[in-house]
Amino acid sequence: MNLHFFIASRMRSRGLSSLSNTIACISVAVSIAVIVIAVAISNGFKKEIASRVVGFSGEIVMTAPGADYLNDEYPLDANLSYRDNIEALDDVCALYDVAYKPGMIKTQENVYGVLFKGVDSLYSFEFFSESISSGRLPDFSGEKLSNEVMISERLARSTGYSVGDKMTVYFIGEQVRVRRFDIVGLYDIQLDDLDEKLIVADIRQIRRLNGWKGRESSCVEIFLESNSIMRSYYDRVLIDNQISRIIMERDKDLDAPVAVTLIDNIYPALFDWLGLLDLNVLVVLVLMIAVAGFNMISGLLIILFEKISMIGLLKALGMRTWAICRVFLVRGGGIVLKGMLYGNIFAVIVLLIQKYTHLISLDPRSYFVNYVPIELPLWQWGAINIIAFAINILIMIIPTLFISKVSPDRTIKVE
Numbered sequence: 176m177n178l179h180f181f182i183a184s185r186m187r188s189r190g191l192s193s194l195s196n197t198i199a200c201i202s203v204a205v206s207i208a209v210i211v212i213a214v215a216i217s218n219g220f221k222k223e224i225a226s227r228v229v230g231f232s233g234e235i236v237m238t239a240p241g242a243d244y245l246n247d248e249y250p251l252d253a254n255l256s257y258r259d260n261i262e263a264l265d266d267v268c269a270l271y272d273v274a275y276k277p278g279m280i281k282t283q284e285n286v287y288g289v290l291f292k293g294v295d296s297l298y299s300f301e302f303f304s305e306s307i308s309s310g311r312l313p314d315f316s317g318e319k320l321s322n323e324v325m326i327s328e329r330l331a332r333s334t335g336y337s338v339g340d341k342m343t344v345y346f347i348g349e350q351v352r353v354r355r356f357d358i359v360g361l362y363d364i365q366l367d368d369l370d371e372k373l374i375v376a377d378i379r380q381i382r383r384l385n386g387w388k389g390r391e392s393s394c395v396e397i398f399l400e401s402n403s404i405m406r407s408y409y410d411r412v413l414i415d416n417q418i419s420r421i422i423m424e425r426d427k428d429l430d431a432p433v434a435v436t437l438i439d440n441i442y443p444a445l446f447d448w449l450g451l452l453d454l455n456v457l458v459v460l461v462l463m464i465a466v467a468g469f470n471m472i473s474g475l476l477i478i479l480f481e482k483i484s485m486i487g488l489l490k491a492l493g494m495r496t497w498a499i500c501r502v503f504l505v506r507g508g509g510i511v512l513k514g515m516l517y518g519n520i521f522a523v524i525v526l527l528i529q530k531y532t533h534l535i536s537l538d539p540r541s542y543f544v545n546y547v548p549i550e551l552p553l554w555q556w557g558a559i560n561i562i563a564f565a566i567n568i569l570i571m572i573i574p575t576l577f578i579s580k581v582s583p584d585r586t587i588k589v590e
Contacts, residue, residue, distance in 0.1 A: 196510055202470035203514025204521065206463035207563055211522040211551070213459045214559060217452045219548030224449060227364050227543070228442055230302030231373070233271070233396030235415055236441065240434045242393075244441065245275045245290065247381075250391035256429045260421050261397065266414050268400050271298050272392040274381040278344045278374075282334055289330065289344070289372045293381030299398070303362050303375065310338035310360035313375060321377040324356040327370040328363035337361075346384055354380070365539040408439050408446070464563065467514075468570035471507060507571045511564060519560065526551065 232244065242249040253272040262270055274293040279286055296316040303325065304312060313323035326336065336342055336358055346352045356376065364370040382391065399414065415437055422433050439446045526549050529535055533546035 199467075199470040199473070200510050200514040200517070203467045203511050203567065204518035206467035207515050207518035207560070208522040208525075209463050210460050210563065211519065211556065211559055212525060213456050214555065215522075215526050215549050215551035216547055217456045218550035218552075218555070220452055220542075220544070221449050222550045223548040224366075224445065224543050226302075227306075227366055228438060228445060229398070230306075230364075231366075232273075232394075232438065232441065233398045234411060234438045235397040235399070235418065236436045236438070237395040237397065237418075237433050238393070238436065240432045242434070244394040244436065246393055247274075247276045247385050250274075250385070250387050251394060251433065252431060253390040253392045253395050255395075255425075255433070257421050257425050261418055264414070264417055266399050267418075268398045269299060271295075271396045271398070272378060272390055273298075273394055273396050274378050274385060274387070274391075275393045276346065276381045276384050278346045280334055280342065280344055285333075287330070287334055287372070289326075289374050291324075291344075291374050291376045291381055293376050293378030295378045306362045306364045308361050308363040310358070313359050313377070315377045315379075320379045320383070322355065322357050322380075323359045323377070325360040325362055325375040326358055327373060328361050329371045330374070331358075331361050352384065354384075365545060366543055408437075411437055411439065464566055467563075468567060471511065471567055471571055472573060504568060504571055508564075508568060511567045511571075515560060515564065 236244045237251065238244050238246070239249045239251040242251070258270055261267055271294065276291045276293070278289050278291060280289055281287075294315070296314075298315075300312050307325075308328050310325070313321065313325050315321045315323070324342070326342070331337060334342075338358055338361060340358050342356045342358055344354050344356060346354065356374075362370065362375075378392070382388070385391075397418070399411075415435055419435050422435065529547055530549040535547045537545055537547060539545045
């Protein structure tokens with residue numbers, strides 16, 4: 176057995192030092208538990224909300240220059256000669272043509288503004304299938320225009336519609352046009368600005384209402400690979416630059432100019448709010464490590480004062496100062512590991528309960544989700560523990576500097 180571990184294992188705390196060690200151990204346990212839970216909750220919010228926003232409009236959107244991606248006046252010809260080049264990029268999953276059209280629903284009591292999102296049969300409904308609360312997904316694969324639509328749960332509650340009803344919609348333009356649609360499904364995504372008024376319909380219906388021909392669309396949504404939900408803004412910028420470079424090299428005689436926009440710029444307030452979560456976690460992390468570090472310094476100082484005669488004896492026997500410091504660092508490290516073990520056990524139990532029972536609920540109007548989401552990759556959990564342990568060991572070097580001031584001739588008599 177290593178000499179430092181042997182001496183440290185034989186050290187017994189008593190009185191004040193024992194109480195101080197217990198307090199330090201509890202402090203470390205509480206700190207690591209709070210950090211792990213805070214990071215898991217932050218990751219959960221970012222993944223849940225980002226995945227819902229991305230599911231609505233992809234991570235990158237191509238539009239006509241100067242046009243909003245929701246516009247119904249300035250179409251983009253989606254029959255682009257370089258589409259295959261963009262789809263061939265490693266991080267790109269698929270490109271989808273989308274057309275939008277605003278409309279109004281009139282009930283006996285109120286008038287509701289709605290927004291139709293037209294998609295075709297090739298569109299990936301995986302996102303909506305996971306959020307469907309009643310009915311089924313619409314079918315746009317037929318040769319004729321489909322009248323099937325899917326509306327949000329919130330819109331259904333406001334208007335009184337349900338699955339199986341026929342919905343009358345008014346489209347205002349140079350002349351008022353009226354269309355009747357069959358409601359085949361309800362979805363619930365809990366993003367007020369999006370799912371409260373969005374209706375999924377056949378893109379052929381929307382193109383006809385907009386007076387567009389061929390593959391003219393409001394925008395082309397670009398979906399990235401599934402692991403991209405947790406990408407940083409800078410990662411998306413790199414992919415955006417690759418797409419922009421392909422567009423710049425287009426044949427100008429074949430393709431009209433195209434503008435590329437990141438999802439971060441379409442919903443800046445939402446992504447800024449997600450960015451604040453990282454800042455909050457950083458503040459929690461710093462405070463918790465500071466508290467744990469302060470208690471470890473106090474506990475180790477008390478141990479040093481209690482064992483001052485042992486320090487003098489070890490010096491008299493020829494042990495170097497740094498070797499003695501390592502003995503007490505091993506002792507302190509044992510306390511830290513013990514506290515981290517208890518803290519991790521508590522954090523994992525809490526996170527598992529919340530993940531599978533959704534015990535803690537939230538108001539979706541304020542937090543966009545109806546429960547506290549949990550997400551903590553194994554590598555991140557390991558990194559938190561390694562970094563926290565390393566910082567605590569570095570902090571404990573401070574009180575061990577006291578050992579260099581201990582003189583054997585003054586302390587070896589003390590006992």
